[in-house]
Amino acid sequence: MKRIIFFALAVSACDGPPADKPRAAPVNGRTYVETNDDFMGGLSLVSTESALVEGQRPEISASCNQDGAPSLHLSLVHAPDRPPPLRGVFADFRFGGWPKQHVEMAWFDKGRWMPREKDADRRLVRAMLKADHVSVTMPGAYVAKREFEWDIHTSPADVRRMRKACTK
Incomplete structure (x- = not known):
């Protein structure tokens, strides 16, 4: 019984919906901050492409x-x-007017990708929190289209929340 009460308290302390509740379908070019699931904790800044x-x-x-x-x-x-190779798949990121960043990517499920190296994660997240526009060019052999673009429309309060979460 105590575990159930503890779990209920942990869920009610979150800013977002319970993990079992389906997330609303993203709309055209939407940017939002959400609380990560209970396993990871923390925050996510999510932007959808138009x-x-x-x-x-x-x-x-x-x-x-x-x-x-x-x-x-x-x-x-x-x-x-077809499955991409374990090494050697690179993407080019542009954040606003910043120079292009050439980053090795890892594929992990369906259409999901992430930087292979953790130092790239830190660099890319910092750039994203400062940018109002992000574009990514992926190798055409592994995606439905080569270039993706997102406009990042965040409130100053959400950017402060994200920066605080990223600098503990």
Whole structure:
């Protein structure tokens, strides 16, 4: 019985909906901050692309878990037609007017990708929190389209929340 009460308290302390509640379908070019699931804790800044791929909107998300470790994830909807190699798949990121960043990526499920190296995660999340626009060019062999773009529309309060979560 105590475990059930403890779990209920832990869920009610979160800013977001319970983990078993389905997330609303993202709308055209939406950016929002959400509380990560109970396992990871922390916050995520999620932005959806305006263009549909297979009826869904590609997403880019910057997350910082409870210990402040940042991570960046791409959900590009389309799973590769053939598994990509374990090494040697690179993406080019542009954040606003910043120079291009060439980053090795790891594919982990369906259309989801993340930087292979943790130092790239930190660098990319910091750049995303300062940018109002992000574009990513992926190798055409593994995605439905090569270029993805997101406009990041966040309130100053949400950016402060994310920076605080990422710098514990």
